[in-house]
Amino acid sequence: MKALCWQGKESVEIRNVNDPKILSLGDAIVKVTTTAIGGSDLHLYDGIVPSMRKGDILGHETMGEVVEIGRGVKKLKVGDRIVIPFDIACGHCHHCKKEEYSACDNSNPNSFMTEKLYGGSGAGLFGFSRLYGGYAGGQAEYIRVPYADINSLIIPRGISDEKVLFLSDIFPTGFVAAENCQIKCGQTIAVWGAGPVGQMAIRSAFLLGAERVIVIDHFDGRLKMARQAGAEIINYENETDIVDELKYRTGGMGPDACIDAVGLEAHGNTFPAQMDRMKTAVGLATDRPNVLRQAIQAVRKCGVVSIAGIYGGFLDKIPFGAAFSKGLTMKMGPTHTQKYMKLLLKEILIDKIDPSFVITHRVKLAEGPTAYKMIKEEMNECIKVIIKM
């Protein structure tokens, strides 16, 4: 089969590889119909995530048709159309039983790596380095799905792939980012990052009762998409101080909750942001937490900072004194996707939301390498790229 493989920093190629096969009793083999390139894939493309190997198949937002099942698979059958969550859960461990699927104890065969690094290992992830299990991803013609009964959502006939694909990652992730804000009616939420996850968070915040959502970014195309959802926008290129601007817009109090939908590769034109760039460029820092600093400073006292963006290493110069002094609640972590997929599918089926709004480009698998380059270079116009097989 053909697959999109990581070949080094800023290098992805189409390779001919062996078709996946059943390796464990609970596996299913899925013929991919649609997959997407995620913001997290860009961290891999940028060479920021350690333990990638040349030849690793990328992709963690995938759906398709079941073509083969292992003897241990009970719920799925050949022919089922499924969306595959990005996190791989076993369904049986202490965390899976509590629906904390992205904290699964059993699905990461390389758990010793993250245990050493983080003091605990989470679930294996599709297409996201050996740290997270080294599982082959879904930017390919076929994908092997371990523990398939738990790591699948069966989709009814008559609904397009584009409407449901994002149940694999960005829709649950954006929804949880908003849910973590503990929104009460009439509240104001600030969202940094108007990328795909940010867009889902904006719409989810309104669904959950927010009165106002204020979005911060610097790409006009993304801010325009945010405004279409009813959000107020701030282009940080035009502002000298985002924190001051947010205080001004909220009567001096600050937003009730702030969502960081950017993560470790934050941009910015402030002095701390420039320092972050310099430090990461010379290896003195692992992450660029400029957005997290702003969120902590901007949020009102006793507010919530909800972190949907990925962080990986040791964050420098975080105003934790401010966070403590203001009595903030911080909620974060990889999404327990399996917990939310069915719930959010219902929202799609009753037409409360159609996540396909975020798609700006549709390409074929062979155009994958070009698509990665395009996303990096044209972030203003290129918000979400999907690969149709």
Added chain:
Amino acid sequence: MPQALRKVQDPKSQFSPTLHRLTENHKNFSVITIEDHLPEDLFHFLKNFENFGHYLKGISAVTILTSTRSRWYAQLKSGQFAEWDSEIVEEVPGLMLSWQSVPYAQITSSGSVWLTRSPSGHGSIVTLSILFESPNGKGSDLLFATNKENSGSLAMTNLHRLKAYLETGEIPTTDGQSSGREQLMHDFLTTRH
């Protein structure tokens, strides 16, 4: 001593001095909690040494010879197989089990496992120490080489494998999955010829 200052009892401390002498060479223990398997049930599973072949990393098979003796098989880096006999040296039913290779065995190995009920009451806390060494003392011939420094890592890896095997019926693996490295090898071989 006030309640708050009393140390949590180390599950290993209730067992005999023999055990401590046995394990003093590899102080690297690892601990894990396994759900839905009580210590009594786990003890029976662990005492059936044939089960080691299902989940212990690098062990190809174990066959039972007598009630206390078993024969172990492991693949060496050369591709050949090593085999050696081990004996149970100490056991407290439902609580602990300790074994070591017989004198002059091809591989020097030892291991101990302690079991206590988990706080939830439904599972077990399993503490494991394990060591494998080839006759030169470096473990370098084995595929899963261990020494006194990394035996803790091997114990942790094996506890994870045991937990996954018992809780899910399978051990997570990516061995044999698709990757672009297959084409890299194919390109390399066809270019050379």
